Amino acid sequence: KQEVTQIPAALSVPEGENLVLNCSFTDSAIYNLQWFRQDPGKGLTSLLLIQSSQREQTSGRLNASLDKSSGRSTLYIAASQPGDSATYLCAVTGFQKLVFGTGTRLLVSP
């Protein structure tokens, strides 16, 4: 059974810092890995999708990496801003469904 873990559970940083969120999974037989953002009381917004054959994806200040063999992914956020405050979720895709981690709650202070 696939299990996904995210560390840390919560993170508080001052504005401008670069930060790394971690995601690990137990079964390397995945199709892809997706990073999402969730604002309080809202649905999930897809940030980055990394196919199983890829090593990383970039979008603006976000960079996500994937190491299937070690069962790890990282989300790097450069020059953090207060607007980045949210919960960040990673999810790995099997054949028919996603398995989610429990998320990292990020607070960026002005």
Place this chain on the structure above:
Amino acid sequence: SQTIHQWPATLVQPVGSPLSLECTVEGTSNPNLYWYRQAAGRGLQLLFYSVGIGQISSEVPQNLSASRPQDRQFILSSKKLLLSDSGFYLCAWTPGLGAYEQYFGPGTRLTVT
């Protein structure tokens, strides 16, 4: 472009009452559809998914059921709500199985009193 809708946005229902949550997708055909629940302090739990009209797979035995009466419509139901059914319900879709990106709706906040 594709859009996913959910309604209602919020719902307060007494224990033992029925439930019907609706999800519709626009701008695509034959999507795979998913229902998730996010309980307070817990992660996202997959409840049901559907790869076509009338095809429903259940992930967790529970008090809920799902139906897909039309290609782009997915309904979550219950005959009698329990307190433990409270949570944030999210609908999602993908263009197909496997390596596709999953897109989420805005969610329905259900409180069972």
